[in-house]
Amino acid sequence: MLELRHLRVLREIARTGSYSSAARNLGYTQPAISQQMKALERRYGTPLVVRAGRGIRFTEAGAELVRHAQDILRDVAEAEAAVTAVANLQAGHVRLVVFPSVSATLVPAAAAHLHRRHPGVRLSLTEAEPPESVQLVRHGECDLALTFAYPEDSDDLDELERIPLLSDPFAAMLPADHALAERAAVGLAELSGDSWVAGCPRCREHLVQVCGAAGFTPDIVFATDDSLAVQSLVAAGLGVAVVPRLLLSSVRRDDLVVRPLQPATHRKIEMVTWPDNLRVPAVAATIRAIEKAARTATQT
Structure with missing residues (x-):
């Protein structure tokens, strides 16, 4: 199976023009680079690199593999950067479903706080009242619901996480x-x-x-x-x-x-989400911002 380490070796050989330089830059020994290349040639049943005087050159098959290696490694780097940005709250998107009276009170304060702390995190709003809002979370159409319940209401949230607000x-x-x-x-x-x-x-x-x-x-x-x-x-x-x-x-x-x-x-005003969403950085940051807005609202 072609692995990322193989792709990095191919790219470095193409960039430097020699096994020894590729080995030095990647922290391998030259025999280890040679062994990886021979293993790839055995796997594909064709030469990938041939000697050319004192240097080496890629065969047609090797050149094709290098071209794809460069594209794949670029995509992997972009994916890693995007995931790191989300994990570090430099990016992210939280789908929030709210009912009207909190969309006019708690949400603006929470959204402003979130934007100040984490400007790369984006909120999108859908307006719905429970039980519809809870169903949107249950079916994965929203990440977090702001809901309300009366004392006489039955508790039908099952495995969903309930976070009391006020x-x-x-x-x-x-x-x-x-x-x-x-x-x-x-x-x-x-x-x-x-x-x-x-x-x-x-x-x-x-x-x-x-x-x-x-x-x-x-x-x-x-x-x-x-x-x-x-x-x-x-x-x-x-x-x-x-x-x-x-x-x-x-x-x-x-x-x-x-x-x-x-x-x-x-x-009772509360938030509802799936328990695993609590580990998602952007959702957790949104919850903290809404909790702060709710504490402020109860003090005024």
Whole structure:
């Protein structure tokens, strides 16, 4: 079998024009070079080098092997350089799937930190909510998912790695002139008679569940995935809403009221990936950057 050491010997003989010079440059003895060349000639059944006066020259077969050796060694060098760059975080690509409220809050801070530390590492973003985002990781279409889960959700991550980030409490969002707007905190059951503005499908399911636990079914008059639309509908007096605090840290209208919710409810924000991805330098660096962004978010 042709090995890289053979290719390096061929290239060095072609470059220097002699076995002795090739041996000296490669750290071999001249007999070792001669033995390698004879072994190659036996393998291919044809001479590769012939004597020409005091020097040597490659035969047609030998010249073909040298030409390919140069191409192969160049490609190997490029491959080694590319792998080394990825291993040293000088290059890399992480496919991140996120849900909207973290794409507007945690992701920008994490991406900026990653770019400052490792400018050669590139992030690409896909937006999806769980469970779709988890499936993208499971099927290898993304490397890392930022997801959320409610306390009542079942754990179906199986062999995937779960990395906790933060607990994101929900708050009551009210029109500025709402009867409970001056309260320090709002009981969920106190809003049983109001119309409701709901968010994404999973958010609506959670809303119905927590309201049911408080003894009523919410009268949902508007439902939208657009968080700004939710705020605008509430500000216009068309209903009340329950929203995660993290969502309000990016954009919040000043003509509505946000109050802590009683009983307190929250969602868990976490990262999900395959365990082996934790050993990939670019993925590990991205995880550290997101964890830093989450710590900063909980301190503000």
